[in-house]
Amino acid sequence: MQLPEISKKELALLRSLSTRGGRKHSGCCRCEGVRAVRELLDKAPGSVKFIAGTPRGFEAFKEIPEKSRNISEETLADITETVNSQGIVAVAETPDFAAGTPAGPFILALDQLNDPGNFGTIARTFRAIGGAELWYTKGSVDPWCDKAIRSGLGAQFSLRLRRFENLEELVSAAADFGFKQTFIADPHDGESCFTAPGLFDKSVIVIGSEANGVTCHPAGSRNVIIPMPGDYESLNAAQAATVLLLEHVRRTTTN
């Protein structure tokens, strides 16, 4: 099948999405790599504007998706930062989950988490355990930036991401929907995450940044700790989230 070449206008849009300003202006994001594009096509097909790929990139797809465009390896290398590009990038409208009753037993909240790799990894793990509500505060990395989407393998498109001005507003919005308990993951003290009652019972679980922890402790919040017998601070934010999320799986699969 002869694909249409990517137009100058599309190319300009694709290029503009490397910056937060460009994404904000167009309300779009770009999604690189075979697995992320598959996730996008599977979970949010209506939001796809177009898919630009090289012949090599489209080889990974049994059927050429709709709205596909041909792009040369050189042009693609020029506009993306990925060293080993998989030859495919999609442009999609950024989903907007402004409101609505939260789905699932708990909300995962990221407070000023500024590493895109960690944000993406957490999104992917949260999706993998069947999570839905991934909320975050201003000061966090943009979860729709290239690197976060790559690290997340596009899991963002399967989740409901909501952004808040600060942690108090986030917790307050959750409480309005009956998610009244707040647990803060703390590296130093708190109840053990393996025994804390109600940890996933209409709750908000907050992960802060690696450097600074959470920005505040909302009234009534409780600290949970991942016990570490080696007396050695070790887990990064993504690992800590993984342990907490799998504790949810453990509780729901073994009780």
Place this chain on the structure above:
Amino acid sequence: MQLPEISKKELALLRSLSTRGGRKHSGCCRCEGVRAVRELLDKAPGSVKFIAGTPRGFEAFKEIPEKSRNISEETLADITETVNSQGIVAVAETPDFAAGTPAGPFILALDQLNDPGNFGTIARTFRAIGGAELWYTKGSVDPWCDKAIRSGLGAQFSLRLRRFENLEELVSAAADFGFKQTFIADPHDGESCFTAPGLFDKSVIVIGSEANGVTCHPAGSRNVIIPMPGDYESLNAAQAATVLLLEHVRRTTTN
């Protein structure tokens, strides 16, 4: 205090340690960054050959360690690959744990794990939960390479690392010491890691490479799986190891 300048011979050694051949030839490795150097000084002080730092690098230490040398920012930048160097690098003899009764209730085995960041992260987490025996097979990344030590924050110096020709030999050596059960972390099927009996009872827990899994299933080995309700393969090797290692903590702290 006026520190001696690093000598030409020391500089040549430091430079040579960027390659596996250089490390093998001298039996040494290099250890970059404040936290990794602290771990080295704390856990294996006798193995330190010298520590090269810039004035900025030594600022992080209350006392200037013994065998310290002055090195210029330019020279340091020239020999290390770290983009944001912390201004300090130590050269140490690579510890050799050829034999001896294994310590701890279980052995963590990495089978052809070839990503240095993952190897280091796993070493760090294993040390943090109080683990001791980190064994690995040929085909794994060298755990004493720069990046593995950086990612591990020098946790390597607190563990007993042993290398084997292949997984059968590793499992056989473990069995000789009474570690007779082998569990393979499998992404597809097996007993749940949250309920499998005897998971940490004189056992070997094997993590394979992300791309290829384990190289073989030794006789009598059992598969364990980290349950993932989202039906979406997600956890990388370091995350999978984190979940399994924290399950050990959970079992020992809550039962």
